[in-house]
Amino acid sequence: MTAGTELLTVPQVxxxxxxxxxxxxxxxxxxxxxxxxxxxxxxTRLDQEAA
Structure with missing residues (x-):
């Protein structure tokens, strides 16, 4: 993991x-x-839905 990578909590996800x-x-x-x-x-999901 690189410095400054934002990690998300379950509620945020x-x-x-x-x-x-x-x-x-x-x-x-x-x-x-x-x-x-x-x-x-x-x-990726948005691209799949648009196809």
């Missing part, structure tokens, strides 16, 4: 993805995830 707590824990297995990884996931 819940808010960004509009998912419930259980769904988020299923996705990340109770770990914090880097914000760029979440951004990549969101972008």
């Amino acid at each position: 819940m808010e960004r993805l509009q998912l419930g707590r259980t769904a988020v824990y299923d996705l990340i297995r109770a770990r914090r995830i880097p914000a760029p990884a979440l951004d990549h996931l969101i972008t």
